[in-house]
Structure formats: C-alpha cells, structure tokens
Amino acid sequence: LRVSSTARTALIAEWDRCRWIWNECVAKSRQIHAHNRAHPDDKLTCGPAQLDKMLTEARAKLPWLRDGASVPQQQTIRDFGTARSRALKDIEKRLPIRQRAGMPRVKKKREALPTLNYTTRGFRLKDGRLHLAGGIVLTVVWSRDLLAAPSSVRVYRDSLGHWYASFVVATEVQPLPATGRVLGVDWGVKETATTTSDAHDLPHAQYGKTAAQKLARYQRMMARRKPARGQAASKGYRQAQAQAAKLHKKVTRQRQDTARKWAKRVVRDHDALAVEDFRPKFLAKTTMARKAADAAIGATKTALIEMGRKHGRDIRLVHPAHTTMDCAHCMTRAKHALPLSERIYTCTACGVVSPRDKNSARVMLVRAGLIPASVEGVRPPGALLPEAA
Ligand SMILES: [Zn+2]
Structure with a gap:
C-alpha cells in the first residue's frame, strides 16, 4: 500500500x-x-x-x-x-x-x-x-x-x-491435465525434500548461512544495547532490531519463492502426492542450522499443500512415525531406529538396499495407499517405481 x-x-x-x-x-x-x-x-x-x-x-x-x-x-x-x-x-x-x-x-x-x-x-x-x-x-x-x-x-x-x-476472495479449482504419476515426499535437513522421483528432489538452499552470521552480529549488537528494565530502547538498539527484521524478511521471501517454484513443478507433474506431515518441534536447544532447515521445510510443505489444492490434486498427509524404520518394499519394520549417520537402508527381511531418504519417501506412498508394497521383491508397475529402488 x-x-x-x-x-x-x-x-x-x-x-x-x-x-x-x-x-x-x-x-x-x-x-x-x-x-x-x-x-x-x-x-x-x-x-x-x-x-x-x-x-x-x-x-x-x-x-x-x-x-x-x-x-x-x-x-x-x-x-x-x-x-x-x-x-x-x-x-x-x-x-x-x-x-x-x-x-x-x-x-x-x-x-x-x-x-x-x-x-x-x-x-x-x-x-x-x-x-x-x-x-x-x-x-x-x-x-x-x-x-x-x-x-x-x-x-x-x-x-x-x-x-x-x-x-x-473465493477461488475456483484450476484443474491440470492428468499425468498418471504419483509422488512420495520426505522432509529432511540436507535435502529439504527427498522424493520418489530424482528429478523432483529439492536440496536445502543455504540462504540462511550468510544471513545467520549477519543475524548473529545484529543480535550481539542488540544484546550490548539492550535497554535497562523499564527504560525506552535506544536508537542504536532499534536500528539493530530493524536490520535483523529486514534480514529475516529477506530470507523468508527467498524461501517462499523457492518453495512455490518447486511446488508448482511437483504439482504439475503428479496427480497424487503422499507428503510427510512434518511438524517442527521448536526445541530450545536446536541449532541455527536445524532451525533454518525446519523453516525451509515449513515453507515448502505449506506451498505444496496450497498449490495442490489450487489445482485440485490429491494430497495425502502421512504421519511421520517410524517412516525411517519401515522397508518400503515389504513394509517390515526394522527392530532399531537407524542412526542419523546411516544413509543407507538395508532391509533384514527382504534384503532390499536403498538410500535412507528415498526409502522413507517411498514409505509415504505405501502408507498413503498410493502404491501397494511389493511382496517378496516383486516390483510394482514401472511407471510408479521410483528410481531409487
Ligand atoms: Zn524389506
């Protein structure tokens, strides 16, 4: 305005x-x-x-x-x-x-x-x-x-x-042509989104990185200039505060822009999406990097749901519990949670080996009922088979 x-x-x-x-x-x-x-x-x-x-x-x-x-x-x-x-x-x-x-x-x-x-x-x-x-x-x-x-x-x-x-404003659904494809989406720190299609993975953009250093500087400035209890903030304090706010806004905008562009492509290329229902935990002890990753996931998930609704696509949110422990091929649950450092999922029941996040993305599809888990290593129809398998 x-x-x-x-x-x-x-x-x-x-x-x-x-x-x-x-x-x-x-x-x-x-x-x-x-x-x-x-x-x-x-x-x-x-x-x-x-x-x-x-x-x-x-x-x-x-x-x-x-x-x-x-x-x-x-x-x-x-x-x-x-x-x-x-x-x-x-x-x-x-x-x-x-x-x-x-x-x-x-x-x-x-x-x-x-x-x-x-x-x-x-x-x-x-x-x-x-x-x-x-x-x-x-x-x-x-x-x-x-x-x-x-x-x-x-x-x-x-x-x-x-x-x-x-x-x-009331809007109407703007339908897109059917594609015959479905996609599973798993959220993460290194890759904001790992999907069952390699072409649709979304690496974590490091907007936060330089911003985080600058932000830390403004926060130190604010700490130094912090007004005493009951006193009005100094001009310097308010300036640092405004700079920090400006930076936040910039990073938020960049994140939103990336999220929307990615969501548009994903929604255009798929009829149905199985999306991990990620909720950030807001733990007090999380690191700056973790916070940035969570914010990126939050923005991307919102953009994806909005875009899917706008174009009348079938979006199914999947509860995140145990998605890293289940085998996407036989749906056997591993006895122990995989340590975060372990990037490869090896199923002890059916022997399938796949990258951990790709396995999780596929578990989303199975859980959402968009593809059946294959039995005894029998593969589901080719069009739906993720490259990771
Ligand atoms: Zn298995």
Whole structure:
C-alpha cells in the first residue's frame, strides 16, 4: 500500500482503539476464568454474545472509542473469540503444551504490529483505491488482479514498517491435465525434500548461512544495547532490531519463492502426492542450522499443500512415525531406529538396499495407499517405481 501521512495517522489511531478492545477482551476472559475457578457451580461464559455486549457498552460510554469505525472493532472481537476457542479446544484435547495454541495475550503498544480487519460493510474499492470505513483512503499497488469481489480485507504493517492489504476472495479449482504419476515426499535437513522421483528432489538452499552470521552480529549488537528494565530502547538498539527484521524478511521471501517454484513443478507433474506431515518441534536447544532447515521445510510443505489444492490434486498427509524404520518394499519394520549417520537402508527381511531418504519417501506412498508394497521383491508397475529402488 501507499499510505499518506494522514492515512497512516488514521490507521494507527484505529489500531490503538482495536488494541485497547483486544486487551479488554483478554482482561475480561481472565476475570471470567478466575471466577469460574472460584465458583465451579456458578460458571460464567465468555462467548461472542458477552464480548459483543461489552463492546456496545464501551462504545456507548467512551467517545474516543466511538470515534473509530465499528467494523474493525467488531472484527477484533471475532478474532479474539476465534483465538480463545482454539486455545480452549487444544486444552480440551489435552495436547502437549508445546503444541497448544496459547491463550490470547495482551498486545503491547511497542511490540504488537498493527493489523485491521474489514468485512464487506467496512470497505470498498474504487478506481483501484481502497476506501476504509472512517474515511481512510489508501492507494493499492496491486501485486496481481483480484479474481472475484473480495469478501474481506486485512490491512497490516510488517516489522519493517511497510503497509499491506490482503484480500480474501473465493477461488475456483484450476484443474491440470492428468499425468498418471504419483509422488512420495520426505522432509529432511540436507535435502529439504527427498522424493520418489530424482528429478523432483529439492536440496536445502543455504540462504540462511550468510544471513545467520549477519543475524548473529545484529543480535550481539542488540544484546550490548539492550535497554535497562523499564527504560525506552535506544536508537542504536532499534536500528539493530530493524536490520535483523529486514534480514529475516529477506530470507523468508527467498524461501517462499523457492518453495512455490518447486511446488508448482511437483504439482504439475503428479496427480497424487503422499507428503510427510512434518511438524517442527521448536526445541530450545536446536541449532541455527536445524532451525533454518525446519523453516525451509515449513515453507515448502505449506506451498505444496496450497498449490495442490489450487489445482485440485490429491494430497495425502502421512504421519511421520517410524517412516525411517519401515522397508518400503515389504513394509517390515526394522527392530532399531537407524542412526542419523546411516544413509543407507538395508532391509533384514527382504534384503532390499536403498538410500535412507528415498526409502522413507517411498514409505509415504505405501502408507498413503498410493502404491501397494511389493511382496517378496516383486516390483510394482514401472511407471510408479521410483528410481531409487
Ligand atoms: Zn524389506
């Protein structure tokens, strides 16, 4: 977006009001939670109805809140409700704490990045410009044409201070010609993706490497310039912080670009995909290299799923447990996990020898039901046979 200084001031004012509402919701939700703990026989609810009522009352009481458009404020409440119920569901499901969505937290002025949501009532497009409720007009630099009338728009600022508008549009599947081929995908550190087709393997791009060194430098700078508790950050600290953010953004963009190009090729060449359902562990002790690899896998997996859906391909996510232990030919499970240093999988049952990651990629296909495991070394039909066999 191109944002005039008038519009910027207006957007920030809207954001301040929405942030205040969000924080009120957090306070209210905590209060109710505490009450329910103390009085299990007199439980209060904190649903959309209660929050809506809270907003109506607050707007009636506070003129400065009323000065803001109501659409983004109502959306703030919706977003809060969604975040809260997601967190509650994860608690109910008894997911391990690491995998749970956290309860919505207070958004601090200095830390939270502005984001405003508008439904159809709150915006319109006219002559390529975006008009928001409350008389805010923004010039859009279109990255691509809208395929249909958008049902909502999110206006947000990133960590570099750039403003963006992201429109929600209903899309239709764009089918691609059938290819008669299927592909198994295994994620890893050295190769971001190892597949059952050598031509579709994706080596890990080392964008992070030089960036990591620079990043470490900025982080040392930030550590040196770290403000004392309760004090405002110095100019130097904020500069280092901005440099680090810029670098992060660059690496993220490069990763996304590589991921999308690869996904496009993979989806074009295959009708069905069996993809390892990788989830990063976010362990505190992981190395920078491991973190970079995880980020690359995350971006690539997302791009692949999105691209597959867009073109109506059959995407099957496969649970990653034991994929390195099973033999893709006879599906016998090895007695012990292969050490990471062991790059070759040798099956003690049927004697097949194959590169470890290629074996895993093939296990994905078998597990997803896209090819049958061959019995007694009988090979499945040639077109489906990975080169690694
Ligand atoms: Zn075997």
